[in-house]
Amino acid sequence: MAEGKLSALVVCPGRGTYNKAELGYLRRHHADKRELLRTADRIRAERGEPTVSDLDGADRYSVGTYSRGDVASPLIFTAAYADFLDIDRSRFDIAAVTGNSMGWYIALACAGAVDMERGFAIVDAMGDNSQAGAPGGQVLVSLVDEDWREVPGLRASLGALAEEIGGRPDHALFLSIDLAGMLVFAGNEAGLAALLAERPDMPGREPLRLANHGPFHSRLMQESSNRALARFTPEWFDTPEIPMVDGRGHIWRPFASKAEDLAAYTFATQILETYDFARAIQVAVREHAPDRIILLGPGDTLGGAIAQALIGIQWLGLRSKSDFQDLQVSRPFLLSMGREEQRASVVL
Template identity: 55%
Template sequence: MSRQTALVVCPGRGSYGKAELGSLARADLSAYDAIRTAAGKPTLTALDSAERFSPSIHLAGENAAPLIYAASMADMAAIDRDRFDVVAVTGNSMGWYTALAAAGAVERLDGFRIADAMGVNSGRHGAGGQLIASTLDGEWRAVPGLRARLLRLAADTGLAVSIDLGGTLVLAGDDAALKAFASAAPVDTVRLAGNGPFHTALMHASSTAALATLPADWFGNPDVPMIDGRGHIWRRWASGREALWRYTFAHQILEAYDFALAIRVALREFAPDRIILLGPGDQLGGAIGQILVGMGWLGMTDKAGFAARQADDPFLLAMGRADQRNLVTK
């Protein structure tokens, strides 16, 4: 039987939660732990094997980012390459750092050093944070006019799009703007606890620190194409080291991350047989499903249609789910 083509998606912040505690027991963390020990930080083994999940510890950027990276890369290594030909890689927000290593644009340990450093750098920002607002109805269909209305309100209150998940907008700005938007929004909003104003100009200090400390010579051409948060494709043998480094630590930090566009470009350009969502967790699966429904991909036009396809012949394989993981690994 011939191999199926696959788009690999790397998740970002929020994917390692209480349910994922202990999930790294099957991974070799020794090299990562050595890097953390040398820097005087708690090892991933200690964090993942803790008796209980602590939001103040496990969700802190300096710990969450390396935990997510390690889990995603362990899943990347577990994909059965006799069954799947990975034709492209993308990621959501912090998942871009994992995507760099998963696609071979940086070495595995350098990728970890990037994720580890950016977990700390993500705390360097101006006052503010993020909130989320849905633009869809209960069946994942766009509510007419709602997206445009929310974007107008965001502009009026001083918020900017941080991440576009397709059916959900992640908006960011200072605290006053967040409160003004939430009080006037025509839909319920949720403030993301502990998150900074990611992917906005308020992250300038984070970008400056990254450019000053994380070297361009860690970067190179990817082994497989990568799709970034602008929908741009970084191709093998055609990706300049300096340009990729600068995108990663300047534009990617300071400008909106359009995850929905990245998925749409990947599907239209590479037409994969499957999407493989790496762990930890499967929280990004709903957002991907909404993007597929928005595109009408493979005839999926609402939530029920997506669920029926997933039950019969899943197009999206989330490795954070035991049933779907078994369809991906040896």
């Protein structure tokens, strides 16, 4: 690391981060990135889809439209990648890149394992692919109390219940994403309904059915994986320029990562198996000990999950929400580019 610089772990967002407040994000922050926007718009136009610029520049936000994978994915990729380009490299050395779920595709582009155009094409196609995927969806449940301390035994109880429900005839239920203080379950309608009906008492927020989300990171996405593997060959990939931490906590290192392995993980493993975002964060900070974590926009909905993952290993002595809030006041460790006041300390 260059003298005087801060090392940073960059976190790429997934679905659910471009919401009503983010409408116009590209206009507000990235009107100068004409080549990036032209490339994204061209790829969308060639597919006969509304361009990123038109979607971002719309007068009104509609959950029914903007939560769809074929709309949300290209918007989030473009905003996040543009934010990555805005990180002030005179102040920050990027030690590693990770992401949540769809954020893995963005991480590939940020780390240089694919170029921007291929990264956008992958995200755009996978957003459309997932929208046409298997029936079913995702439910988000909370494991923590008001101070972000995990309720003893709740994780094990939910895991046992999900396994039992998934073994019933005509029921499918899987752990989709581990967000430290929250879990996302994927399943068919029967499996999700059973989970909601039979769940144990939970602290905090009520379980949430995620709008327009398929049964991601589960075996129900097999056809989606098959289509991706047929379309995206290992030739799309290069060795990353920056270490990447995936949804298993595995580190893909420069000059030590094979294109065929990256393709197999990206279009099979991470589509069909649990995405452990909490482990990705925990491995990344333990391996690289960054001075800061930079969360790319749009939005900042992953901030709580990142903090809870840090609390889970007591990183920097953190044991609770109040500890994390005190740290953010005294020496901000997590910088969310979707927050104006924190963005100012990251960009050029």
